[in-house]
Amino acid sequence: MDKLYIICVDDQREVLNALTEDLEVFENHVKIEECESVKEAWDVMEEVDNEGDYVALLITDQVMPNNTGVDLLKKLSADIRFGATKTILLTGQATHKDTIEAINSAHLNHYIEKPWKKDDLHATIKTLITQFVLDKGLEYQSYMDILDQSVLLNNLRKTT
Amino acid sequence: MTSQRIKLLISILLPVTVLLLPISAFQIEGLTIVEQRVIAIFLMAALFWILEPIPIYATSLLIIFLELIMVSTKGLKFIITPDSPEEFGTLISYKDIMHTFASPIIILFLGGFFLAMAATKYRLDQNLAKVLLKPFGENPKWVMLGLMIITALFSMFMSNTATTAMMLSILVPVLAVFLPGDKGKVAFTLAVPFAANVGGIGTPIGTPPNAVALKYLTGPDYISFGSWMAMALPYVIVLLLFAWGLLLLFYPISTPKIKLTITGSWLKNRKAYIVYATFGLTILLWLTDFIHGMNSYTVAMVPVAVFSAFGIINKNDLKNISWDVLWLVSGGIALGLALEASGLAERLVNTIPFGTFSPLIIIVSVTVIAMLMANFMSHTATSNLILPLVAALGTSIMSLGPLGGNKMIVLATTISCSMSMALPISTPPNALAFATGTLETKQMAKPGVIIAIVGLILNYALMYVLDIIGFF
Amino acid sequence: MEDKVSFNWVKQEFFSDENKKLYVKKGEVLLDPQHKNTRLFLVTKGKFLGYLSDAEIGNYPVFEASENKFIGVYSYFSDDHYSYSKVVAVEDSEVYYYDKVREAHTPEEMQRLSQFHISIVVNELYARQYFAKKMAQERHNDSQRLLKAEKMSTLGQMAAGVAHELNNSIGVIDGSMGRLAEFINKCVDSHGDHHLRDVFETGKKGQEISSEEARTIRKQYEKIKGLTDGQIRKLSKTGIPANEVIKTLQKDPSAADRINEFWEMGCTLHDMEIAANHSTHVVRSVKQLGVTEHQWSKDVSINHTISEAMVILKNLTKRVKTTVFLDEYIPNTEACPGQLVQVWINLVKNGIESMLSSQTEDPQIRIASGHDAKNIIITVTDNGPGIPEDIKQRIFEPSFTTKVDGLNFGLGLGLAVVQRIVTEHDAVIEVNSEPGHTEFTVKIPLIS
Structure with missing residues (x-):
């Protein structure tokens, strides 16, 4: 089974704790990495890629010291290694402009406002991970428990 | 790890x-x-x-x-x-x-893939399902029967997985409107994969084990597309009705009304008409080989050629063909080839004194073994492994002759491979149904095991009848 | 002729007769709309203001005349010789006048007179134009000021309203959390396992290691067999080195769950406390924008207010090297402790954020207290990039911020709040800044 990673980036420790706690349900199938800064997140993602594993999903805050979440998203979308990586901007502080930029020039997949609802977050992550697994052509059976049904079924219909 | x-x-x-x-x-x-x-x-x-x-x-x-x-x-x-x-x-x-990569059997399957792909692409499957489901009304019992018949019918020409995916995506939204605590949810969710598994038996291209079987049904044992259907269809119908009754018995539906909504309307453009026509023509040609003389393998090239020529299946679609399934079958054929051509198959049969065993024991044991194995591993891989051995037995054990010989035991074993549907891991359709989260393993295993046992018994009955009417 | 029409010529020719000189005392009326006036006045000393009276808004000024300015131009030229305004001396003044009664007879005299008149009219036109412009400008400035003040006060009222609402719910959350924490503490205390109790206590300090350090520890845990990815991730967050618990875990991998649960319980309490504190702080800051009622006390320990601020900022100060130096011998003074806490918070937060956002190497912040005979002196020093000269003047303005995204109002309004509070304490705040060294000094006078 290929190793998938969810990278969480937030400069606030408590938020990171709360976030990863909510992601626990995915942990049997996906590895979760916590990062406190954009730079750290990038290092971790490069390491994951070097190991031959996949960064399936990046969940990032917007307002952080040094680099913003949108900076990270832009860098990610420009990097061919992470072409299939799905992204969530999880923030309460992104301005209209930030968000537009994230969508237009960083191909943001999803925007979630803080404080997030656990169920919404789960549903979104399921959908995005399913899309990632299908995009990458990974063995979907191994991740069945955490995949979104309708996305999976719609995709399987197209196979022969 | x-x-x-x-x-x-x-x-x-x-x-x-x-x-x-x-x-x-x-x-x-x-x-x-x-x-x-x-x-x-x-x-x-x-x-x-x-x-x-x-x-x-x-x-x-x-x-x-x-x-x-x-x-x-x-x-x-x-x-x-x-x-x-x-x-x-x-x-x-x-x-x-x-x-073996381009064996006629592989081409037959490729033809089936082209048909299925074009049908999905031009929404023939969805629109057909809509039309066919209509007469079954809104009474949950009948809706479920309709669902099962359509699923089985489609899985005869499409892969069981794709059929299940399609029918589940129609069904899943409806599951939400069931009354809370209604066991009927379980019945409906199981109906789809069970029907898909059973339906696969219906045609040579219904499921890969059938293709593998074709490898061992050559020469005097050759079976045409039409005669396969003539043989298998009654069996599929009986088993389907049994499964329907069983599911209703175990998981009675208390929701009074169910309405499956399928969106979309018939496409009316040139390409769509070509798809409809080619679909009908191919099936017609498959069933009428005795008139035109083209066997099912040759006919399989009709959709491949037509759809490619008209750009109905394009380069991008080719990537979506399940080459892995085709190659899985190729490997099975190659394995059988090696066993035969090296003379090993014959030697094994001659070494082990099968001749002294009762032919009935042999039939029962191979079918049961095939069914058990297929519950835990891929149906195709099971048939890849077991059919060459079975075929060796079939051709060399004289006592099987009166019971239908090689043809009978190969068909019986092939059908047994499709009987495995007790566990979520037994087949991809089972896994998909299980992933909807509406049922527990136990709820799947109970009817699954009973259907398998009844299926086996019906299998023997079928072989007996076929033998009597001189099918073999 | 042009020379002749100069102001000096007019003054010389028509306004130099000592007999036609008047002394007007401050407050005396020179012209009144009720009386006829046929004279033109030239102010040679002092200042007059012309008022129009209006039923609604009372008297309001329409012109002013100081030295070398004419008065009575309108009434002198008008048919009925009534002035439209009331002209009052605003200081002791002297004027020369020219009376219309004197008539011209010869053509020369006529020309002289008309030259005089033209000169007067031009002068008057100029003066009126100027005055009107000036008045318009002032009125514009006034309304701008008013608008701004209104905006601020509305924002303040709104903020105070929101803060009040939030304050209640945060109070409930904070209180309930405290009770919950007590209850959990009790439960854990009665738990038999010493080790797990320690783990809980460690958790209560929050996650002390950075995520990078956690990854290093994770590698140690990954060597232990039988642990799931989730267990490993959580164990490494606790910061407990793997060799401390390896024996327990090897004996029973499920012990990892218990360790994680206890640590998480502690850490959750900690995180909730941080979050509650932070909310309280934000609410308090917001409240102070609009409201000016505060609890003053005669016996305030400044050091205590600093410590309190540092507790609230604990989460932020973790990220830089922080030194707190407190002079123990500072006498207590009269102050509003809640407000002073705000001042320290804002100054420290400001420093840290500027360092973090400019990626200062080895960022350090120091807050120190001390005193001399007259003042208590608090300094907040950082080694950040410093405040650029051009904005140094503006940092205490309400809406000023150096932040790119306008949403972090903590700083923007922060320094304005600081300024206001400092002033209320009769204290002064000074800023001394150069790259690598920025120091805010607050001097609070000692009440003798």
């Missing part, structure tokens, strides 16, 4: 040991080195397919690769040059091994 490594290690070490043993260790009269190698390859295939340390289609490719190197006429020079030709045995033509 580590368990995966252990599996890989076992799957490699055991065959290598077999390969290194002295010939005398096998206690088989006249066993040649080539045959010993085929045993090793067969053992490796079995272990790889059962333990699955690598994807099952990769195992198929590995089989073909190893056969080419170790036992083909163009293999590695140092290991195929015999010291004494007598003890070495006969090498297999490398062309024959490679031909």
Whole structure:
């Protein structure tokens, strides 16, 4: 089974704790990495890629010291290694402009406002991970428990 | 991680040991080195397919690769040059091994894939389902029967997985409107994969095990598309009705009304009409080979040629073809080829005194073994492994003759492979249904086991009837 | 002729007769709309203001006349000789006047007179134009000021309203959390396992290691067999080195769950406390924008207010090297402790954020207290990039911020709040800044 990673980036420790706690349900199938800064997140993602594993999903805050979440998203979308990586901007502080930029020039997949609802977050992550697994052509059976049904079924219909 | 490594290690070490043993260790009269190698390859295939340390289609490719190197006429020079030709045995033509990639059976399946793909692309499947479902009204019982009939019908021409995916995506939104605590949800969710599994039996292209079986139904045992359907369809219908009744009995539906909504309308453009026409024509040609003389393999090229020519299936669509399924079957065919061509199959049958066993015991044991194996591993891999052995038995055991011979036992075993639907891991359709989260393993296993047992008994009854009417 | 029409010529010719000189005392009326006036006045000393009276808004000024300015131009030229405004001396003044009664007879005299008149009219036109412009400008400025003040006060009122609402719910959360924490503490205390109790206590300090350090520890845990990915991730967050618990875990991998649960319980309490504190702080800051009622006390320990601020900022100060130096011998003074806490918070937060956002190497912040005979002196020093000269003047303005995204109002309004509070304490705040060294000094006078 290929190793998938969810990278969480937030400069606030408590938020990171709360976030990863909510992601626990995915942990049997996906590895979760916590990062406190954009730079750290990038290092971790490069390491994951070097190991031959996949960064399936990046969940990032917007307002952080040094680099913003949108900076990270832009860098990610420009990097061919992470072409299939799905992204969530999880923030309460992104301005209209930030968000537009994230969508237009960083191909943001999803925007979630803080404080997030656990169920919404789960549903979104399921959908995005399913899309990632299908995009990458990974063995979907191994991740069945955490995949979104309708996305999976719609995709399987197209196979022969 | 580590368990995966252990599996890989076992799957490699055991065959290598077999390969290194002295010939005398096998206690088989006249066993040649080539045959010993085929045993090793067969053992490796079995272990790889059962333990699955690598994807099952990769195992198929590995089989073909190893056969080419170790036992083909163009293999590695140092290991195929015999010291004494007598003890070495006969090498297999490398062309024959490679031909398995484009064997007529593979082409037949490719034709089926083209049909299925075009049908999905031009929404023939969805629109057909909409029309066919209409007469069944809104009474949940009848809706469920309709759902099962349509699923079975589609899975005769489309892959069981794609059919299940389609029908579940229609069904899942409706599950939400069931009354809370209504067991009918379970019934509906199980109806789809069960019907898809059963429906696959209906045509030679319904499911890959059927394709594998075709490899062993040649010469006097040849079976046409039409006669396969004539044989299998009644069986499918009876089993489907039984499954329907069983599900209703176990999981009665208390929701008074169910409405499956299927969106979309018939496409009315040139390409869509070509799809409709070609679909109908291909099936018609398959069923009427006695008139025009083209066998099902030749007819399979009709959709391939037409859809490609009109750009209905384009380059991008070609990527979506399940080449892994085709290659999985190729590997099975190559394995059977090696067993036959090396003479190993015959030798094994001659060595083990099967002739003394009752033919009924042989039939029952192979079908039961096939069914049990298929519950835990891929149906195709099961048939890949078991059918060459069964075919060897069928052709050499005289006592089977009166009961239908090779043709009978191959068909009985093939049908048994499709009978496995007790566990979520038994088939991809089961896994998809299970993933909807509306049922527990136990709820799937109970009717699954009963359907399998009844299916086996019906299987024997079918063979008996077919024998009496002189089908074989 | 042009020369002749100069102001000096007019003054010389028509306004130099000592007999036609008047002394007007401050407050005396020179012209009144009720009386006829046929004179033109030239102010040679002092200042007059012309008022129009209006039923609604009372008297309001329409012109002013100081030295070398004419008064009575309108009434002198008008048919009825009534002035439209009331002209009052605003200081002791003297004027010369020219009376219309004197008539011209010869053509020369006529020309002289008309030259005089033109000169007066031009002068008057100019003066009126100027005055009107000036008045318009002032009115514009006034309304701008008013608008701004209104905006601020509305924002303040709104903020105070929101803060009040939030304050209640945060109070409930904070209180309930405290009770919950007590209850959990009790439960854990009665738990038999010493080790797990320690783990809980460690958790209560929050996650002390960075995520990078956690990854290093994770590698140690990954060597232990039988742990799931999730267990490993959580164990490494606790910061407990793997060798401390390896024996327990090897004996029973499920012990990892218990360790994680206890640590998480502690850590959750900690995180909730941080979050509650932070909310309280934000609410308090917001409240102070609009409201000016505060609890003053005669016996305030400044050091205590600093410590309190540092507790609230604990989460932020973790990220830089922080030194707190407190002079123990500072006498207590009269102050509003809650407000002073705000001042320290804002100054420290400001420093840290500027360092973090400018990626200062080895960022350090120091807050120190001390005193001399007259003042208590608190300094907040950082080694950040410093405040650029051009904005140094503006940092205490309400809406000023150096932040790119306008949403972090903590700083923007922060320094304005600081300024206001400092002033209320009769204290002064000074800023001394150069790259690598920025120091805010607050001097609070000692009440003798």
